Amino acid sequence: MEPVESQVESELTSTKVSAESGVVASRVSDRKSHAQVGTEKNPPPTAPPPRLDDYINIVGAAEIDELRTLAREVKGKTVKMVNSTALGGGVAEMLNQQVPLLNELEVKTDWDVISGGSDFFEVTKAFHNALQGGDYKLTQQARDVFLSYNQQNSERIHFTEDVVVIHDPQPAALIRSRQNQSGKWVWRCHIDLSKPNAEVWQFLRQFVEKYDASIFSAQSFTQQLPITQYLFYPCIDPLSEKNKKLDDSFIQKVCDEFGIDRSRPIVTQVSRFDRAKDPVGVVQAFKKARKFADCQLVLAGGGASDDPEGATVLKEVEEAANGDRDIIILDLPPWSALEINALQRASTVIVQKSLQEGFGLTVTEALWKEKPTIAGAVGGIPNQVIHKLTGMLAHSVDECAEQMRHLLTNPDFAKQLGKNGCEHVKENFLITTDLRRWLLLVQILLGER
């Protein structure tokens, strides 16, 4: 049984690597060079987190002033965030961004990571999948493991803050240590609970109901609960490597490296090779659309080298592409944020033809870059893509093809969609909006108004 702290340490160690970086993948057809890339290149070091003033050029000084005014109302209040991992995954990424900004605003925010053995994380991984609809038989042993590690953590972590935010199911039972303490407790659920395994949800629900409030990422991800349910959309950081502005010379370099012709329209889908993202459907739609509008297709994904299912899906995509030189398939390593940014910025149209989706942050990224976007109407995507206003929703291959063709041949309409999409992100899905929500939450929960 390996304690999670040592897992985290090992993860941390594994990311302390050289600063060497660069374009890190090639066309999948060049399998040999891809394999070499995966082993020889290392992720770049992480930059220090931005400060609030760094966002003034993006959202305006008045917006940042509003955040400071909101923060003054809760100055000195304390918040504790608790989750299950310090590195990797969207929750840790979000906390790495938000915690420093809340502290800069003098809302003292601590971040604790629960510890547990491999047996705990096996159980919570199974819970995670079951809560998102997977089959699972909940055993007494699994319950005991879950509760025992939560109990151990509740003895280790002190909860003296004004607001305690517990992220996701893994630490949900920490609420049992709330006795005799006055702080407000919030459960932040980052996963889709719309079709949970009934047994696991019933088990978890008994803890969730004890919180003062809950937070979900989309309306469709919720369950009926007796406590208030707030809606916090996931967000992107416009200053991160994946979203910051890039020099055109870098975009050109990435395109050259991957054999993408920027003089012709480019349709791109960025997502791992997973059937839920329907990459084969994208190839089919592209082939239909290209009969009427010249274009290339870029499928930029990852996960094929370390996930057997990903490798199978990649093979299916290659078969569907059938050697077409206008279909460029890229299997990128996980630290390719700059390259993905460049590919998105080089694109004429971006597609996210998911059949199942979480919130769909790749859609948010595309909209932020003012790209006309076609996306499946699943998960959190309809929150972002307002059909014909901020993007296009597609329910089938034919519809996706028709929309590709429409956007490629109606550049004025496509441009307006892109502009609206960017404004939609600026208003609702940026890190500054998320910060506003956290400040409001603290204020509302503590009755400071």
Place this chain on the structure above:
Amino acid sequence: MTAALAAAHSRVAAAPFYFNTSASLLRITQYKANNPSELLDGLQNCPDDSIFQHSIRTLQEHHFIREGFTNDFAHWAASGCNEPMLAEALAEIDVREFTKLAEIRGRFVDAVRRFLDRAPETGERPALTVFHFCASDIVVIPTTFVAHDLREFADGVRGVTVHSLHHHFIEARLRLNLRSNDFSEWLEDLGMKEAADELNRIDIYSATLEDVREQILRIVDRSLI
């Protein structure tokens, strides 16, 4: 410049205009609709702040859309239910005509009821997406902008966020229980009834909030010449 305008220009307001803004936290309520009949149920029973959220607050969340967006119910009827007639009937409802949420709710309920009377077969037809009734907890916060005269007022309009514009120009109607807004009320107190009326006629549905800002400034700047 008319005598009234000249007087207004040089006059210091009896009461300064304090630019506030508002921030909101969305709540997901227990009400949802899978088809037009359930939309009617929801409209009849949801809390007032859901009506406010989906008809008024949503204009702030989508402040950048120039045409084609009026309220969340109409948008869902079009994109979620594929019922253009219902969408059109709901989109026709202009929140500026009302000073009470109960009246707005009544108009939405009437529109759906009339549609279902004419097309009862559509009532139970499943929508492509579920409509979740939300509501918002709103907090009003001050800004640093205060206007004692018209020039400072223009500076304020120029400097505040679109959230502040929405707060004073759109949400104010229900707060004041008047078919007016905070800006027009203040201009009227300053003796600028014509400018106040002109400002009140700015179309919030065919303009983005940035367009609204420009139009307000054009009216105010004209008075400053």
